[in-house]
Amino acid sequence: MIQIILFIVNIALLQSCFAETPETYLLKTNSLPSDLNFMPTLGNGHLGYTVFGDAIFMNGVYNGAGGNSKRARIPNWLNISAEVCDRFGCATGNDVDVNGTSYETDLRDGYFRVLTTYRTLGISVEQRTYPHKFYNRALVYEVVAKRLANRLSKVNSPKFLKLTHFPGNSSDAFDFVVVNNGSSSSGDYRTLRGRTKVLELEKFQPDPQEIFVLFSEPLDHTLQLQWPTWQDEFTYRVIITIDREETVARKELQDVLQLSSRKLFQKHTESWNSFWDNEFSIEIRGDAFELSQIVNAGIFYLVSSLPSIETHQKNEPFYGLSPTGLGRGNLEADYQGHNFWDTEIWMLPVVSLFGYEYAKQVLDYRSRKLEAAKYHANTTGYKGARFPWESAYTGTEVTNPCCPEVSQQEIHISPDISFALQKFFAQSHDNAWACDTAWPITREVAEFLVSRASCDDSKNECHFLDVMGPDEDHPDVNDNVYTNAVSKIALNFAEWLGKTCGNTSTELLEKWREVSDRLVILRDENLDYHPQHQGYIPNTIVKQADTILLGYPLNFDTSTTHSNDLRLYANATRESGPAMTWSMFAANYMRSLQIQEANEYFERGYKSYVRPEFKVWSETPLGFEGSANFLTGIGGFLQALIFGYGALDFGRTNDDQFLMFxxxxxxxxxxxxxxxxxxxxxxxxxxxxxxxxxxxxxxxxxxxxxxxxxxxxxxxxxxxxxxxxxxxxxxxxxxxxxx
Structure with missing residues (x-):
């Protein structure tokens, strides 16, 4: 009896592991995007790549000095294509059924596959690729060929599979050398050592970065795999492992190869299913199938760039979320894989819902780079910590040389980080983390803000001069209202946290309070709205959400003045603005209970930005040039759904209570x-x-x-x-x- 029960349980477990994926988690198409830049990105927080792309990227690995730093491109040796051949040649498109090739991203199980049915051959070929979520140093390619029952075969001769890899050009970021050729006589794996060519900043990076790439197959030539006529199903796999330590990459490859393809894939899907079932998911109920897919895809693309919480070997330190994620970063359109305010303001509020450990790993990047931020403040003539507008491996300023005014003037990123720390504390109530991690950052940011402020004692006012707010169309302005508001919040939180952690002077706290109290928040009394900056003329076109952020997420002003801000800036924001702008209008309209406007801007925030095939986001509306797989837009969209329509929030009240609303x-x-x-x-x-x-x-x-x-x-x-x-x-x- 016990054996029967165990057998039934095992069958149930197998069925759950290989259950059919719900349609809302399955993105399936018979034709690829016209622009392959909008193919899905796959990742596990350690490694990432875009399907059919020529690059693999690794967490924290950059090449280039200063503003020329960008993610270091590893050739995509996993970009493999399979052909069915015999002694007469290889199958062609004429052998494929009409719509006989499907391209699928399985969001729930975390992989991409191509399934081709060859009509005249009576054969199907499935190619599957994924970065393993548990064995996260491993990238997996598998091909499964099957002879189909009741299908006539044109030729009964022996078949073979021809595997060709398309890694792209040699990397301009690494000097690769072969340290082991993987010959069968040695019984070892082909191993490459790569060293980056250019340091980002020698003070914080004295040596090149080094990685090791190990291959289960050499891949230095086309593979021809014999498929005997008596064998109905043929399976083959290629594994690549990559790490900074050769021993780590070697152990990963050895341990993975001990598992059958089925068990390896099962461990991967279990990890992804565990996230959806136990960590976070959103279920949309109603006539909104496409919206459900977009929501699930957005969560998937965000999680793919985050470290897996449970892994076979210990994770390396995480180097943050860039606007287009870990699977991109070689191009200017990818923002070179750098970190911006996008991380803390647009993505982190959603990431914090996935689980505290995800959020802490994102924020730990800022903690580890605090010394670099202090160095940046000092070299630019200020005190405390000034986090750079863009940062990468060293945490120093790496903004593209094209745009020096951006790095010089967008000082709001430092108080943005303090604001994010406060929001996370309001949710987590983790006092030990607040004093150990948040306090050192908020203290140094407060010192920077005080040293950066220009105070006029005669008027009892303080100003931030020559700044740029989120609206990058208007540089060299004074008192950008968003910058001043988020700085007030940062100074107030530093004062509260200093008292809570009990390790700062009363004099310092009073200095922060004084500057906060005197910071000017512009308001036009006649029109009852907040001018974006000194001298702003109503209806002047702006790039993106700026002043309206005083409502949500800052919760700085939710009065009638804010309602007027929404009305005025809705008519003054340029059509080509980035995706998250309209999502913020939607969230703020929803909180103001202007439902028709909320619905209009919510739909506008995704319908013109999401490519249909794999629900990959563009930074700009279709028809404009912009980034692909734009995680910033995804973050804004999910915030509008959760914190706008769902009316959820975490925050601090005027009497210093940290609550859920x-x-x-x-x-x-x-x-x-x-x-x-x-x-x-x-x-x-x-x-x-x-x-x-x-x-x-x-x-x-x-x-x-x-x-x-x-x-x-x-x-x-x-x-x-x-x-x-x-x-x-x-x-x-x-x-x-x-x-």
Missing amino acids: FGITMTPPNVDEVHISSIPYGDAKCSLTFRNRSSSIECSDRIGQGFQMVQGQKKTVLGRSFNLTRRSEDPPIQISLLR
Whole structure:
């Protein structure tokens, strides 16, 4: 009896591991994008590449000095194509069924495949490629050829598979040498050692970076794999492992090759399924199939650039999220793989919902580069820490030489980082992390802001002069209202955190408070709106979301002034603006309960930016030049859905409470209900289900002391778990953690 039960359990486990992927997680097409730049990007936080592209990139590996630094391109030896051949030649397109080739990205299982059915040969060939999510030093290519039942074969002669790799040109970033040729007599693997050619900045990078690439097959020539006539199914795989340490790459390859193709693939899909089932997912209910696919693809592309939490060997330090992710970075259109404010303002609020460890690894990049930020402040004549507009391996300024004014004037990135630290603390309530990681950064950023401010004692005012806000069409302005507002928030948080962590002087705290209190926030009293900067003339065209960010995400001003900002800047933002701009309009309109406008801008924020085949985002609307796989746009879009329509937020109140907020919810057009699973808050796990004007919030905290709900003047202790329903006529809900 026990054996029967075990057998049934094992069958159930196998079925769950190889269950058919739901259609909302399967992106399938019979024709490729006209621009292959919009092929899907695959990654695991250590390695990444674009399908059919000529480059592999590795976390933290850059080449080039200063503004010429960019992700160091590794030739894509995994870009392999399979052909079915016999002694008469190879199959051609004439042998393929009509629509006999499908290209698929399986978001739930985390891989890309090409499936071709050869009509006249009675054969199907599946090619599958993926960076392994658990064995994350490994890149996998597999081909499975099958003889189909009840199909006539034109030729019964023996077949062979011809595998040809297309790695692209030699790398201009590495000097590669063969350290082991992988000959059969040695019983070892072909191994290349690569060293980057140019240092980013010698002070913080005294030596070139070094990587090792190991191959399960040499790949220095076309492979011809014999397929005996008696064999119905033929499987072959190629594994490449890459790491800074040869021993790590070697162990990864050895351990992977001990597994069958089935078990290796199963371990990969289990890791991806575990993320969707246990860490984060969004279910869209209603007549919104394409929106569901876009949401799932957006989450997938973000997670693909983040480190896997559970891996076979310990992860290296993470080097941050760039606007187009880990699988790109060799081109100017990819922003060379650099880190911007995009990380903290546009992507991190969503990443923090995936799990604290993901967010901490992103923020740890800033912590590790604090000394470089202090160096940058000092060399530009200021105190404290000035985080560069663009950073890469060393954490120093690497903005493209084309645009010096950007690196000189977009100082808001430093308080942006402090703001992100505050938001994460409001969600996590991790006091040890706040004092160990957040405090050193916020303290040094506050010192930079004080030294950068120009204060006029006679008027009791402080200003930031000669700056550029998020709107990069307007350089050399004074008192950009976004820069000043986020700096106020940063200075106030530094003051609070200094008191909380108990290791700074009263004099220093008072200095920060004084500058914060005196910073000018421009407001036109006649028109009741915030001019973007001194001298701004209403209806002057701007590039992107700037002043409207004072509402969401800053929660700095949600008054009628903010409503007027939305109206005015909606008519003054250029049509070719980046994707996340319209998402921020949508989130802010939704929070102002201007539903028609929210719906309009939400749809505008993705419908003109997402390529249909694999739901890859463009930075600019279709028809304009811009970046591909634009994670910044994905982050803004998901924020509009979760924090706009879902009315969720984490933040700090005027009386220094750090809370979770729920407001009035709505759903996007054609959506009946949205369910968001596994939202972390403190030590708890929560889920949110929202509909038009009602929502259900469920949280469970098995470690802490429980929750308290504040609704208007009423306070209610909720215990260690609760399930609440809120209707539109109810006061907004605030949830605090009991300590």
